[in-house]
Amino acid sequence: MSRASDRAFEITPEILLRAYAAGIFPMAEDADDPSLFWVEPRERGIIPLDGFHVGKRLARTIRSDQFEVRVDQDFDAVIAGCAAPGPDREKTWISRRIRELYGELFETGHCHTVEVYHDGRLVGGLYGVRLRSAFFGESMFHRERDASKVALAHLVARLKRGGFTLLDTQFVTPHLAQFGAIEVPRRAYKQMLRTAMDLDAEWNVWPAGTVVSGEEVLAALTDPTKP
DSSP: OEEEESTTSOOOHHHHHHHHHHTOEEEOSSTTOOOOEEEEOSEEEEOOGGGOOOOHHHHHHHHHTOSEEEESSOHHHHHHHHHSOBTTBSSOSOOHHHHHHHHHHHHTTSEEEEEEEETTEEEEEEEEEEETTEEEEEEEEESSTTHHHHHHHHHHHHHHHHTOOEEEEESOOHHHHTTTOEEEEHHHHHHHHHHHHTSOOOSTTSOTTOOOOHHHHHHHHHOTTOO
């Protein structure tokens, strides 16, 4: 993994977008670290959009519509959920500076959230950066079983419907591997990224504020051209 500090200059949202387009992303050591460092993994995690896997049990959960899923409604709550300690992590790399930067990207339409609600409460979600036909997943969280999995399925359905070509997960975890996430060498990833930067895609294939049904999501995962 390549790392470089930001201490020599101030990272701005514009620099952040250029970094993503070049294949690097920032992280902090922990929530209290005021500085950031750049990361460029030798092996990059991606989820091939045509290879996304939904198990039978998760498909039943999605189809049941027990969760209500929306996008881009509450960035602050989503990133706070991602930053909170959980069963699988005791600390977070999401620092105050990370929150500020991605909040600015959210305001300009480059950062997006997928939010999962149950009885009106936010119980899971994810956020990431959109650039041309690439989506760079940053973090996800859940407070109820399957909430983050449902968020990911809704994300992939939206990306497929919108003509995206690349879903970057940065790294591959056992959680992501069950959905088809794989590692690709840096050179191969750079080629995928160049292709994605040459193509346009549409995020709002389902407008913000629209509640998308589980049936619509499963249909889009199977056939993204189906309305």
